[in-house]
Amino acid sequence: MGRGYLQQMKCNIAIDGPAGAGKSTVARILAERLGYLHVDTGALYRALTLLVLGKGIDPTDESAIAQLFQDAQVDMVLEPGGVKVLLNGEDVTEAIRGPEVSETVSVVAQHPQVREHLLHLQRRLAADGGVVMDGRDIGTVVLPDAQLKIFLTASAEERARRRMKELRSQGHKVTYKDILLSIRARDNLDAERPVAPLRAASDAIPLDTTGKDLDTVVEEIMGYLSSVGRCGGCFTDS
Numbered sequence: 001m002g003r004g005y006l007q008q009m010k011c012n013i014a015i016d017g018p019a020g021a022g023k024s025t026v027a028r029i030l031a032e033r034l035g036y037l038h039v040d041t042g043a044l045y046r047a048l049t050l051l052v053l054g055k056g057i058d059p060t061d062e063s064a065i066a067q068l069f070q071d072a073q074v075d076m077v078l079e080p081g082g083v084k085v086l087l088n089g090e091d092v093t094e095a096i097r098g099p100e101v102s103e104t105v106s107v108v109a110q111h112p113q114v115r116e117h118l119l120h121l122q123r124r125l126a127a128d129g130g131v132v133m134d135g136r137d138i139g140t141v142v143l144p145d146a147q148l149k150i151f152l153t154a155s156a157e158e159r160a161r162r163r164m165k166e167l168r169s170q171g172h173k174v175t176y177k178d179i180l181l182s183i184r185a186r187d188n189l190d191a192e193r194p195v196a197p198l199r200a201a202s203d204a205i206p207l208d209t210t211g212k213d214l215d216t217v218v219e220e221i222m223g224y225l226s227s228v229g230r231c232g233g234c235f236t237d238s
Contacts, residue, residue: 010036010128010129010130011129011130011146011147011148012126012129012130012131012132012133012143012145012146012147012148013027013030013036013131013132013133013146013147013148013149013150013221013225014133014134014138014139014142014143014146014148014149014150014201014204015027015030015132015133015134015135015138015149015150015151015152016134016135016136016137016138016139016140016149016150016151016152016198016200016201016204017134017136017151017152017153017154018136018153018154018159018183018186018187018190018198019102019159019163019183019186019187019190020154020158020159020160020162020163020183021152021153021154021159021209022152022154022162022209022214022217023042023134023135023152024040024042024043024134025214026134026152026209026214026217026218026221027040027132027133027134028040028082028083028132029214029218030132030218030221030222031131031132033218033222034130034132034225035130036130036131036132037078037125037130037131037132038083038131038132038133038134039076039122039125039126039131039132039133039134040076040083040085040134040135041118041122041133041134041135041136041138041142042105042134042135042136043076043083043085043093043096044074044076044085044118044121044122045105045108045109045114045118046085046096046097046101046102046105047074047085047087047092047096048065048068048072048074048108048114048118049096049101049104049105049108049109050087050092050095050096050101051068051072051087051088052065052068052104052108053100053101053104055068059104059107059108060107062111062112062113062114065108065111065113065114066111066113066114066117069113069117071088072087072088073086073087073088073089074086074087074118074121076125094170097166097167097170098172099167099172099174102163102182102186103182103186106186106189106190106193107189109136109193110189110193110194110195111195112195115137115141115195115196119141119142122135122138122142122143123142123143126142126143133146136190136196136198137196137197137198139151139200139201139203139204140196140199140200140201141196144201148205148221148224148225149201149203149204149205150204150205150207150221150224151200151201151204151205151206151207152207152208152209152217153206153207153208153209153210154208154209154210155210156180156183156184156187157180158209158210158211159183160176160179160180160183161176163179163183164176164179167179205224207220207221
């Protein structure tokens with residue numbers, strides 16, 4: 001590849017964008033290439049949402065949801081097969097990707113107490129650098145000092161097609177029309193929420209993934225990393 005790393009200068013990389021833009025997959029591959037830790041913050045919110053749904057709590061009831069924090073333990077564990085998401089010790093990696101969670105997670109995530117609860121965990125994970133973190137407010141709120149910020153986008157239609165393919169491969173019976181409507185509704189909710197709304201950081205690099213395969217997107221980001229001045233010098237050409 002013709003690239004080398006300064007081990008003592010690991011940086012943090014923030015990847016934000018709307019649902020279905022490819023943030024988690026791109027971040028995971030990038031982290032593997034760099035030898036960094038991938039933190040999918042959306043998975044943390046999804047885990048709490050799964051718990052809310054399982055308890056039959058109204059996702060708009062912030063007070064009731066906040067009470068769950070005392071008994072809820074969300075962890076991310078790196079294993080040979082990838083990162084596992086644990087909710088109170090149970091592997092919920094697959095369960096958090098179901099349609100009901102996808103339709104509800106933005107409602108749960110908009111609550112200030114939910115975001116505050118997870119903010120400290122996210123920052124602890126990135127305290128020593130060497131993290132690729134993706135979400136909706138990473139570059140603006142969680143890691144405003146990240147050395148590289150990427151804002152991934154894609155058309156709503158493209159994101160709906162990707163999501164439909166993913167869900168059908170998992171055995172879910174879904175339609176393109178329903179998913180497209182859900183994505184548009186989620187975009188509006190994420191962009192209009194009063195706390196940490198979805199928006200690109202002023203110093204984020206916009207990257208449209210519509211019509212691009214994963215390797216192309218990852219290579220583009222790797223190119224930014226190798227640029228002079230990017231990532232505080234943690235990535236250099238050799």
